[in-house]
Amino acid sequence: MNEQMKALVLRDGKAVVESRPVPQAGPGEVVVRTTAASLCSADVACVGGEFPTPDGTVLGHEAVGVVHEIGDGVTGFAVGQRVTTASTTPCGQCANCQRGFTGHCGGVAWGGYTFGVSRDGSLAEYFTVPHASYNLVAIPDAVSDEAAVCVPDTLSSGSTGPEAARIPLGGTVVVFGQGHVGLAATMAARALGAGLVVTVKARPGGEEQAKRVGADRALNLAEHDIESEIRQLTAGVGADCAVEASGVIESFPRAVAVVREGGVVAVLSSYSGPDDATLPIPLAQWGWGIADKTILSTFQRCGSERMGRLLRLVETGRVDPTVLLTRRYRFDDVERAFADTAARMPGHIKPLITF
Numbered sequence: 001m002n003e004q005m006k007a008l009v010l011r012d013g014k015a016v017v018e019s020r021p022v023p024q025a026g027p028g029e030v031v032v033r034t035t036a037a038s039l040c041s042a043d044v045a046c047v048g049g050e051f052p053t054p055d056g057t058v059l060g061h062e063a064v065g066v067v068h069e070i071g072d073g074v075t076g077f078a079v080g081q082r083v084t085t086a087s088t089t090p091c092g093q094c095a096n097c098q099r100g101f102t103g104h105c106g107g108v109a110w111g112g113y114t115f116g117v118s119r120d121g122s123l124a125e126y127f128t129v130p131h132a133s134y135n136l137v138a139i140p141d142a143v144s145d146e147a148a149v150c151v152p153d154t155l156s157s158g159s160t161g162p163e164a165a166r167i168p169l170g171g172t173v174v175v176f177g178q179g180h181v182g183l184a185a186t187m188a189a190r191a192l193g194a195g196l197v198v199t200v201k202a203r204p205g206g207e208e209q210a211k212r213v214g215a216d217r218a219l220n221l222a223e224h225d226i227e228s229e230i231r232q233l234t235a236g237v238g239a240d241c242a243v244e245a246s247g248v249i250e251s252f253p254r255a256v257a258v259v260r261e262g263g264v265v266a267v268l269s270s271y272s273g274p275d276d277a278t279l280p281i282p283l284a285q286w287g288w289g290i291a292d293k294t295i296l297s298t299f300q301r302c303g304s305e306r307m308g309r310l311l312r313l314v315e316t317g318r319v320d321p322t323v324l325l326t327r328r329y330r331f332d333d334v335e336r337a338f339a340d341t342a343a344r345m346p347g348h349i350k351p352l353i354t355f
């Protein structure tokens with residue numbers, strides 16, 4: 001019964017491959033046999049002690065596979081079917097989930113973010129999806145594993161900002177940060193009908209990548225006066241929306257400054273710092289009367305209905321997230337994949353890990 005599998009585990013401050021028993025599906029759960037996965041800066045943060053991941057936890061939250069075992073109470077799926085889940089796996093039933101705030105599932109910190117934090121993650125030959133009726137989604141036949149693996153975190157997290165900001169058709173959007181989430185936000189802003197998408201990053205480089213996913217202009221703080229360039233690009237009025245995906249505190253007042261009166265700042269970053277750290281916004285950045293600006297702090301929107309919509313975008317070719325997969329590895333080589341991601345190799349966005 002105790003069949004074994006390989007998993008990438010947090011062990012003594014390192015990411016190491018260990019043998020584990022293949023999980024069994026409890027009530028409401030589905031066990032998935034993994035066929036492709038990716039990893040990201042959040043996995044590096046788990047290993048670096050920035051997240052409350054206990055020693056011995058399986059890492060990872062971006063994976064696709066086929067249904068291996070279906071727990072009691074889960075209907076609508078069949079063994080062998082291709083599936084995935086968003087990287088956050090909330091219950092879908094508590095008060096915060098019903099109110100649409102699944103990132104705060106259960107009213108606790110890290111509520112919906114369980115994989116690799118409060119339960120075993122998906123960088124393993126098999127993984128367990130909790131609350132599968134809410135979280136598990138079938139992958140359309142026309143969507144490859146390679147494309148689908150970009151949906152659980154990259155596309156779902158990145159698109160949450162532009163979607164929450166309700167960009168007016170033809171409106172202007174500035175995306176701060178061009179890591180995988182910022183690049184996906186750029187892609188989503190374009191797909192949601194933005195008329196002008198401007199990206200901002202700290203240093204030169206990556207302009208081609210930004211333009212490839214939908215940026216019209218790719219700026220950087222080292223070479224450009226961002227506020228003045230955006231004013232010029234928007235005939236002096238500012239952008240309709242800014243998406244803050246850089247994770248850098250100093251970027252927050254810049255995002256507030258570049259949006260026009262009544263504009264929206266959608267914050268995808270989870271800033272970290274000491275308990276007395278603050279997010280300052282000088283009055284000049286707001287504008288007179290706080291300028292009717294709205295600040296939304298948005299955590300990844302998830303659940304099978306939303307994942308289905310994102311997979312449809314990929315299926316019909318509206319977005320192609322595979323351009324973000326910059327390196328390929330077999331799962332046997334996952335420790336090297338992790339080291340390469342942790343080293344922040346120039347030009348490397350996301351690894352594709354196949355099983």
Ligand SMILES: [Zn+2]
Nearest residue numbers: 040042062153
């Ligand atoms: Zn991730």
Ligand SMILES: [Zn+2]
Nearest residue numbers: 091094097105
């Ligand atoms: Zn919940």
